[in-house]
Amino acid sequence: xxxxxxxxxxxxxxxxxxxxxxxxxxxxxxxxxxxxxxxxxxxxxxxxxxxxxxxxxxxxxxxxxxxxxxxxxxxxxxxxxxxxxxxxxxxxxxxxxxxxxxxxxxxxxxxxxxxxxxxxxxxxxxxxxxxxxxxxxxxxxxxxxxxxxxxxxxxxxxxxxxxxxxxxxxxxxxxxxxxxxxxxxxxxxxxxxxxxxxxxxxxxxxxxxxxxxxxxxxxxxxxxxxxxxxxxxxxxxxxxxxxxxxxxxxxxxxxxxxxxxxxxxxxxxxxxxxxxxxxxxxxxxxxxxxxxxxxxxxxxxxxxxxxxxxxxxxxxxxxxxxxxxxxxxxxxxxxxxxxxxxxxxxxxxxxxxxxxxxxxxx
Amino acid sequence: xxxxxxxxxxxxxxxxxxxxxxxxxxxxxxxxxxxxxxxxxxxxxxxxxxxxxxxxxxxxxxxxxxxxxxxxxxxxxxxxxxxxxxxxxxxxxxxxxxxxxxxxxxxxxxxxxxxxxxxxxxxxxxxxxxxxxxxxxxxxxxxxxxxxxxxxxxxxxxxxxxxxxxxxxxxxxxxxxxxxxxxxxxxxxxxxxxxxxxxxxxxxxxxxxxxxxxxxxxxxxxxxxxxxxxxxxxxxxxxxxxxxxxxxxxxxxxxxxxxxxxxxxxxxxxxxxxxxxxxxxxxxxxxxxxxxxx
Ligand SMILES: Nc1ncnc2c1ncn2[C@@H]1O[C@H](COP(=O)(O)OP(=O)(O)OP(=O)(O)O)[C@@H](O)[C@H]1O
Ligand SMILES: [Mg+2]
Numbered sequence: 001x002x003x004x005x006x007x008x009x010x011x012x013x014x015x016x017x018x019x020x021x022x023x024x025x026x027x028x029x030x031x032x033x034x035x036x037x038x039x040x041x042x043x044x045x046x047x048x049x050x051x052x053x054x055x056x057x058x059x060x061x062x063x064x065x066x067x068x069x070x071x072x073x074x075x076x077x078x079x080x081x082x083x084x085x086x087x088x089x090x091x092x093x094x095x096x097x098x099x100x101x102x103x104x105x106x107x108x109x110x111x112x113x114x115x116x117x118x119x120x121x122x123x124x125x126x127x128x129x130x131x132x133x134x135x136x137x138x139x140x141x142x143x144x145x146x147x148x149x150x151x152x153x154x155x156x157x158x159x160x161x162x163x164x165x166x167x168x169x170x171x172x173x174x175x176x177x178x179x180x181x182x183x184x185x186x187x188x189x190x191x192x193x194x195x196x197x198x199x200x201x202x203x204x205x206x207x208x209x210x211x212x213x214x215x216x217x218x219x220x221x222x223x224x225x226x227x228x229x230x231x232x233x234x235x236x237x238x239x240x241x242x243x244x245x246x247x248x249x250x251x252x253x254x255x256x257x258x259x260x261x262x263x264x265x266x267x268x269x270x271x272x273x274x275x276x277x278x279x280x281x282x283x284x285x286x287x288x289x290x291x292x293x294x295x296x297x298x299x300x301x302x303x304x305x306x307x308x309x310x311x312x313x314x315x316x317x318x319x320x321x322x323x324x325x326x327x328x329x330x331x332x333x334x335x336x337x338x339x340x341x342x343x344x345x346x347x348x349x350x351x352x353x354x355x356x357x358x359x360x361x362x
Numbered sequence: 363x364x365x366x367x368x369x370x371x372x373x374x375x376x377x378x379x380x381x382x383x384x385x386x387x388x389x390x391x392x393x394x395x396x397x398x399x400x401x402x403x404x405x406x407x408x409x410x411x412x413x414x415x416x417x418x419x420x421x422x423x424x425x426x427x428x429x430x431x432x433x434x435x436x437x438x439x440x441x442x443x444x445x446x447x448x449x450x451x452x453x454x455x456x457x458x459x460x461x462x463x464x465x466x467x468x469x470x471x472x473x474x475x476x477x478x479x480x481x482x483x484x485x486x487x488x489x490x491x492x493x494x495x496x497x498x499x500x501x502x503x504x505x506x507x508x509x510x511x512x513x514x515x516x517x518x519x520x521x522x523x524x525x526x527x528x529x530x531x532x533x534x535x536x537x538x539x540x541x542x543x544x545x546x547x548x549x550x551x552x553x554x555x556x557x558x559x560x561x562x563x564x565x566x567x568x569x570x571x572x573x574x575x576x577x578x579x580x581x582x583x584x585x586x587x588x589x590x591x592x593x594x595x596x597x598x599x600x601x602x603x604x605x606x607x608x609x610x611x612x613x614x615x616x617x618x619x620x621x622x623x624x625x626x627x628x629x630x631x632x633x634x635x636x637x638x639x640x641x642x643x644x645x646x647x648x649x650x651x652x653x654x655x656x
Pocket of ligand 2: 042043044158
C-alpha cells in the first residue's frame with residue numbers, strides 16, 4: 001500500500017511551468033527526501049501534497065484516496081516549516097494543541113497529547129513560554145511537536161533545519177532520524193543540503209528545474225547517478241567531470257606533464273562503443289582518483305597545484321585535459337605543492353556521460 | 363565629541379543639547395499656547411474677558427461657561443447646548459470606527475493571505491480611494507443615501523464614514539499583514555483552521571498595534587468631520603462639529619460669549635484627545651512594527 005502516490009503531477013503559475021510530470025510512490029514508513037537547488041520546485045511540490053497549492057494536472061493520492069480536491073484539513077498530514085511558523089500569541093502548549101482544538105478534540109485528550117509530545121521532545125519545561133522566549137532550536141522542536149500531536153499518516157518537512165546554526169543542525173538531524181525510527185511514520189523531507197539528504201533518506205528524489213532527475217536510495221544516487229546533474233549535485237567535493245576522447249576501449253587523458261591511454265573495463269567500453277561518439281565526459285569522484293601506491297602502469301603523472309588538508313582526508317588539485325580536478329588521499333601520503341605525483345583512476349567506479357545531453361552512457 | 367554613538371543616547375555636546383531642548387521647548391510652548399488661552403478663557407466670566415488680559419488666570423474661577431455650552435447655549439434657534447449633538451457624534455462615530463476597522467482588517471487579511479486573481483487590482487483601486495477628496499464623494503453619496511432611504515440619518519452618516527474609511531484601514535492593515543509570514547497561515551490551515559478560524563485565532567491576536575492605528579486614525583477623522591455631517595444630516599441630527607459651528611455663529615444678544623465658545627470647542631475636541639492618550643502608545647508601535655517573528 002502506498003502512503004503517498006504522485007502521478008504525472010505538473011504545476012504552472014500562470015505561464016511558468018514550475019513542476020513537470022512528477023511521479024513518486026512512497027511505501028509505508030518510508031523517509032523520502034526531496035533535494036535540489038533553490039527554485040527547483042521542492043516547496044511547491046510539498047505544498048501540493050499538503051493541499052496548500054492547487055494541482056495543475058495529475059493526481060496526488062494519500063492512503064489510496066485521491067486528494068486533489070481536499071483541503072489540508074481533510075488530508076491526514078502534518079507539516080513543519082523552515083521558519084517554524086509558531087503562533088506568536090500562543091504559548092507552547094497552545095501551539096501544540098491548536099490542531100487538535102480545531103478538530104474538536106476534547107480538553108482532557110488534548111492535555112494528554114501535549115504531555116506525550118512534550119515528553120518525547122523534552123520540552124516539558126517550555127510549555128508555558130511564548131515562542132519569542134525560545135531559542136531557534138527550541139522553536140523548531142516545538143514546531144515538530146505541533147506536527148507530532150496530530151499523529152498523522154504522513155509528515156512533511158520543508159527545510160526544517162536550514163535556519164539553525166551548523167552544530168545544532170547536526171544534532172537535530174540525528175534527532176529527526178531517531179524520531180522516524182521510533183514513530184515509523186512516513187516522512188517527506190525537503191532540503192537543499194545533500195549531506196542531510198544522504199544521511200536521512202531511505203530514498204532520495206533529486207530535483208532540478210521542476211523535474212525529478214533521479215529517484216533512488218542514497219547508494220544508488222551516489223554510485224549510479226542517472227545524469228551529470230545528479231552526479232554533480234550529490235557528493236562533496238563534487239565529482240570531477242573530464243572531457244575526453246574514447247577510442248579502442250580506452251580514453252585519452254593528459255596532464256601538463258604526461259599522457260595516458262586509460263583502458264576501461266570491458267562492459268564500460270562496450271557501452272561507450274555502442275554509443276558511437278568519441279567525445280565523452282568521464283565522471284570520477286575524488287576518492288576514486290588517488291595517488292598510485294607503487295609504480296602502477298595505469299597512472300598519470302600530475303603536478304599537484306594545491307593541497308587542501310581537511311583533517312581525515314587531504315584533497316589535491318591538479319589539471320587533467322585542461323580541467324581542474326580534485327583527488328583524495330590520506331594525509332600521510334599527501335605530497336607538497338609543486339611535486340608531480342602519479343594518480344590512478346578507479347575505472348570500475350568511473351561513470352560516463354554524453355557530451356551534449358549530459359545523460360549517462362556507462 | 364559630537365556625533366551618534368552606538369547606544370544612540372549621547373548625541374552631542376552640552377551646548378548642542380541645550381540648543382535642541384531650547385528649540386523643542388519653544389515649539390511646545392508655541393503649540394500649547396492656544397490651548398492654554400482656550401482653557402483659561404473657558405473658565406472666565408464675560409466681564410473678565412472684555413476687561414482683562416488674554417493670558418491672565420481666571421479670577422474668580424467660573425464653570426458657568428461649561429454648563430452653558432453643554433446644556434443651554436443656542437445653536438441656531440435651538441437652545442439646548444451641545445450635549446445632544448455630542449451623543450449624536452458618539453452614536454455614529456463608534457460604530458463607524460468599529461466597522462471600518464473590522465472591514466479593513468478582513469480586507470488586509472484577504473489581500474495578503476488569501477490572494478485571488480485580481481487582488482492586486484482591488485488593492486490598487488482601494489489605494490486610489492485614499493486619494494479621493496471628500497468633496498467628490500458628496501453628490502454620488504447623497505444620491506445613494508436617498509435611494510436606500512438613509513438620507514438625513516445617523517445610520518446614513520455611519521455608512522458614509524465606514525465606506526470612506528475602509529480605503530485607509532485596508533491600506534494600514536494590508537501593509538501590516540504583508541510583514542506576517544505566510545507560513546503562519548499555512549500552518550494554521552494544516553492545523554485545520556479555515557478562513558475565519560485563522561483570522562480569529564492567529565491573525566487578530568497579533569493585530570493589536572495596527573488595529574489601534576486604525577481606531578485612532580478613524581476616530582479622529584470621523585469625530586472631527588464637518589463636511590459629511592453638514593451635508594448628510596440636518597437639525598437635531600447634526601454631529602457636534604456642526605453644532606459647535608452653529609454655537610459660535612449664533613449670538614442672539616449680539617454679545618460674543620467667548621468663554622462659552624471656548625468651552626464648547628474643548629468639549630468637542632476632548633474625545634479625540636482621550637482616545638489618543640489611551641491608545642497612543644500603540645499608535646507609534648503600530649506604525650513602526652515589523653515582522654512578527656516566531
Ligand atoms: N505563487 C507563485 N507564483 C509564481 N511563481 C511561483 C510561486 N511560488 C513559487 N513560484 C516559483 O516556482 C519555482 C519553485 O519555487 P519553490 O518555492 O517550490 O522552490 P524551492 O525548490 O522550494 O526553492 P528553495 O530551496 O529556495 O525553497 C520558483 O521559480 C518560484 O519563483
Ligand atoms: Mg522552498
